[in-house]
Amino acid sequence: MEVGNTWTFSEEQKENCYTDGFGYKKCISQKELQKFFASVSAGEDKPFDFLGALYEGIVAGSTAGVVAEAALYPLDTIKTRLQAAHDGGKIMFKGLYSGLAGNLAGAFPASAVFFGVYEPVKQKLLKTLPENLSAFAHLTAGAIGGAISSLVRVPTEVVKQRMQTGQFASAPNAVHVIVAKEGFKGLYAGYGSFLLRDLPFDAIQFCLYEQLLMGYKLVARRDLKDHEIAIIGAFAGAITGALTNPLDVVKTRLMVQGPANQYKGIFDCARTITKEEGVHALLKGIGPRVLWVGVGGAIFFGVLEKTKQILAQRCPGPPMQSVSFKQD
Incomplete structure (x- = not known):
């Protein structure tokens, strides 16, 4: 409430006050804050729509996956060649788009499967779990989506990396030879x-x-702009890529x-690499990988959110509850 130049706030509002860019003090009550978190995480009073989440995940995810893969494929090729090379091995910079067509053919269904699983699982968990466990919902949905989509992603990755390292000239030939020689x-x-x-x-x-998206929305108290989403996506991708x-x-x-079969398995491979080439060999390709995943995150999540916006405009559902800020 304003009396002349004096502002008074309730005790619960004082806990969530801040000064805006023009020097004015504004507050949001604890109740409104809880409503905000509910709106940005799952959509208040919005019934769970499995088919809608499935459709949105498949269309938006596959679109974003293909665009990001196509845009940054040369960086991925360089990263793969750096990692595959043993000490003293030369890195080729020709044929950086080798295997692109086959990879895109696999990236589309792989991304569709991942997001076809991720979005419904995420939204269901956000509806079911308490709001303070939203991070667990995102972690679980990401892991489940990754596990199921791996059935498509792994063959695509194997063929792509064999072509990137110059073992095969085409995806069909790679598949034929691999199956013939290795089963x-x-x-x-x-x-x-x-x-x-x-x-x-x-x-x-x-x-x-x-989580960064939710936190930034809370601070900004508005829908984020395209470049802000891209920056958040780049940051999340770069950190995860390095780790x-x-x-x-x-x-x-x-x-x-x-x-x-030079390596007998995961642990034998890691042990052999560190023994023959040193621990630093496990950091091979980290520069191109961080750049690739970081820039890829910006492109991927930017395209993902934009595609979701387009889908929402064409097939509008119940409006999400948005937080309103009131002065007493």
């Missing part, structure tokens, strides 16, 4: 290391992104070794 299981080479890398990667990246780089090196070595 169908050859398409799932490094599956364990892939899960070891991607389950924590997916869980951490999406949890970090969603999981050693696991990525092991995964790459296992996937590109072919029928020679």
